[in-house]
Amino acid sequence: MVNTVTLELSQLGVRYGQEQIIQSVSTPALTGGQIVGLLGPNGAGKSSLLQRIAQLVPGQGNVQALRKDSSGSANAHALASICYMPQDSQVQARLNVYESMILTLKQAQPLHWRVDQTEHTHIQDTLHALEIAHLAFSNISQLSGGQRQLVSLAQVLVRQPDVLLLDEPTSALDLRRQLGFFQFIRRYVQTSGALCIAALHDLNHVLAYTDYALVLHAGELIAHGTTAEVITPALLRDTYGVHARVERCSHGQPHVFIDAVAPRPSSSDGGT
Ligand SMILES: Nc1ncnc2c1ncn2[C@@H]1O[C@H](COP(=O)(O)OP(=O)(O)OP(=O)(O)O)[C@@H](O)[C@H]1O
Secondary structure, eight states: OOOEEEEEEESEEEEETTEEEEEEEOOOOEESSOEEEEEOOTTSSHHHHHHHHTTSSOOSSEEEEEEEOTTSOTTOEEEOOEEEEOSOOOOOSOOBHHHHHHHHHHHTSTTOOOOOHHHHHHHHHHHHHTTOGGGTTSBGGGSOHHHHHHHHHHHHHTTOOSEEEEESTTTTOOHHHHHHHHHHHHHHHHHHOOEEEEEOSOHHHHHHHOSEEEEEETTEEEEEEEHHHHOOHHHIIIIIOEEEEEEEOTTSOEEEEEEEEOOOOOGGGTOO
16 A cells, blocks of 8 residues: 655755755655655755754744555545654664664654564564664674664664655665665655655766755755756756766766866856
8 A cells, every 4th residue: 555745845944053054945745756866065955954854953934744545535644754864873872783773663652662573573674675684783883884874774764754864875885785775765665655855966876766856055946856857067067066968878877977177156157
């Protein structure tokens, strides 16, 4: 049974102290079953926006996250569950991976501390699916960066969220695990109807694995649309400051080739 999730952002903002970091970001309703890439240069506000969507930082505007249950009556809507996977998950706790998974699962159900067999099986299945079952009894603070990243992802997935917010989720993974990661997320969103928004720097990953793209620049949403529409040489020049081409390889897959760093526009050009 597949639920359909929608997420719509209306005039979201984030302010740290006196500084307005995110300026009035609004999107159309993003529907489940998709992977959405959140792009933008360092400091553009990607993490801040994801944290604002997950209600981890305060700010103005509104996040509407709904799940329509196809088994229910015609208009059965519920609030969709949202989970955020941070960019860096340094952990000092003396927990092993399995214990951390139980803790994460139970954070969502604070009055039910008993772990039943179905939940144990679910945790084991999640660890197997991400090929980290062998780490179940390793101390979480002694994992490598890539192992920690996969455990972070497992902690998000074990809660079976409707909306996954992933902050540079493949930055520490080797090539095989990067591919495995995107295939896994693709299966998850297609079978569950969930929506995934992932902040990504690798534009070839964005072209290969995402359906839709949101582009942030200096805290503003400057472009959104299907990934193929959004990633153009003009956008790469204006947003990332590079001269680049988007060309199809022999398999027909578009790729970005970076040719040179573009000169910074002078202030009289009106650029940033
Ligand atoms: N807790 C905070 N307090 C004050 N300023 C912050 C805080 N977190 C982030 N910032 C600032 O907000 C801006 C946006 O940061 P953010 O981490 O959201 O950007 P990003 O697009 O995710 O960057 P990156 O690609 O480098 O991870 C930066 O200028 C950063 O210094």
